Amino acid sequence: MKPGQKVRETISKKGQALLIRYIKQGDERIMAPYINKISRERSFILKQGEQITMKKEREFVEEQVQRMKNKEGLALLAFFGKTLIGVTNLTVKPLAAKHVGDFGISIAKEARGEGIGKIILQELLAETKKELKAVKIMTLEVFANNPVAIALYKKLGFRKYGCLPNGIKHRGKYVDAILMYKNIYN
Ligand SMILES: CC(C)(COP(=O)(O)OP(=O)(O)OC[C@H]1O[C@@H](n2cnc3c(N)ncnc32)[C@H](O)[C@@H]1OP(=O)(O)O)[C@@H](O)C(=O)NCCC(=O)NCCS
Secondary structure, three states, X not given: OOOOOEEXXXXXXXXXXXXXEEOOOOOHHHHXXXXXXXXXXXXXXXXXXXXXXXXXHHHXXXXXXXXXXXXXXXXXXXXXXXXXXXXXXXXXXXXXXXXXXXXXXXXXXXXXXOOHHHHHHHHHHHHHHHHOOOOOEEEEEEEOOOHHHHHHHHHOOXXXXXXXXXXXXXXXXXXXXXXXXXXXXX
């Protein structure tokens, strides 16, 4: 698990060359425009229009790299050629919950439905098992009105364990926040 290390190279369903690698310093230059675009879309992520500055994104990237060094998390980026089209990152919880890793994922609008979400999550699972052996449970939170993501997580073995009614405000309406988990045995 090294910054910038290649994890997988394959071909997408539509025949595009896909690369998945670990995050590295300097990635804020591609990540800030990427996440700001998804935020403007008001997709199913917590950022709903807010725009991140390059400085803040640099701090985020540095934190992710540091977490990897400390075995407290990992972040993977997916590319079509040089274009960033997906990000997933897992954060290990502290202290008595350090066997639990919480993750998030996003795929660029133009690359959705091509199997990239599934591939990058399979890699996140595999890398977590390999590199973060203390992690035994993976968790996530998903908007209840996001059937694509829920179907993907179920397909990969995640199960619902809770729900915060009206825990999310999405496009002006309250929706439930669904909590899911998967046991991973190293
Ligand atoms: C949710 C998301 C990560 C899924 O990634 P993706 O690359 O679009 O999904 P994939 O193409 O890998 O599809 C995986 C599974 O999702 C489901 N799926 C994908 N597209 C779908 C669609 N249009 N309708 C219904 N189910 C769909 C299928 O079960 C599919 O499995 P299959 O290919 O074996 O049939 C991605 O769409 C995304 O980033 N959306 C916006 C942000 C977001 O929702 N993030 C998740 C926050 S919890």
